[in-house]
Amino acid sequence: MGFRLERAREVATEDGLPTLARKGLVSLGRHVPRTGVPLYFRYRARRNWSRSGDFDARPDPFRIVRVDPDEVVYNSSRRFAYVGNKYENCGLVSGGDWDRDLDRFGERTVYPPESTTTIYGSLVQRFEEGRDWEEVPFVRKALRELNRDSSWSWHGCESREEVMERCRWLDRLYEDVRENGYRSKRELLEDDEEVPETNPERFRYAHDEVVVNVGRDGRLLFVGGHHRLSIAKILDVPEIPVRLFVRHREWQELRDRVAAGADPPDDLGGHPDLLDLRV
8 A cells, every 4th residue: 555655646746646646547447346437438538528519419438339331431531549549539529521531441541551452452352252361462561561670560460470360360250250140349258258357458348349430421430440340341241339439520419409309311310329319
């Protein structure tokens, strides 16, 4: 206990009280029951909502909805810090043109550097055309970058063997979806004894689905989860779980109107981000 108090004093002195409070929430969240949302993520979501603007129909920032994977057609032109932290901007509402002039999913990657060498195209070559992994464009790119000692890597792979192990994992994922259907992370969690028991880690795992932003017109714009979305499209999976990340300001204004009793446009009546307002 004495060590923890001393460490808390050091953090307060060096980084300030706001940082101490944030780190305290993270630490506390590791000791609350495993069900529910960790305190730090609740705090972040409330902060995101408070800085988003004056809106009424606050969505559940961690809600998982089910959609046809074919409805995810375009990449979001902004990922809103998703790469650094998949949950940092949950529930944020943001204006701007990040939902316009979009690249199609599967034709251009959202990985930096932007490229037409996509995971989707490579998985099509692997699973539909039967090519060896070393022949598909994305794996060739990953191996090339290793030889160049580049700062870019595919999921942190640092050697040829790690790249090929990633490929073997994709083979297993594809076969699992083909044989057992597309299972949500929450469903997989029930059968996986190796997932950490602490609340934040289990929360991250259970919510680590395909992630989309919602554009002003309701379009679901891809943010993360290339492998699972690609495999779902290749196998014609009818429905997958996705997590809604950031909403466009104009879309949130529509949510507010629907929540107040207005009818949504005819083509949006069944939109997954409006269904919670009409129960």
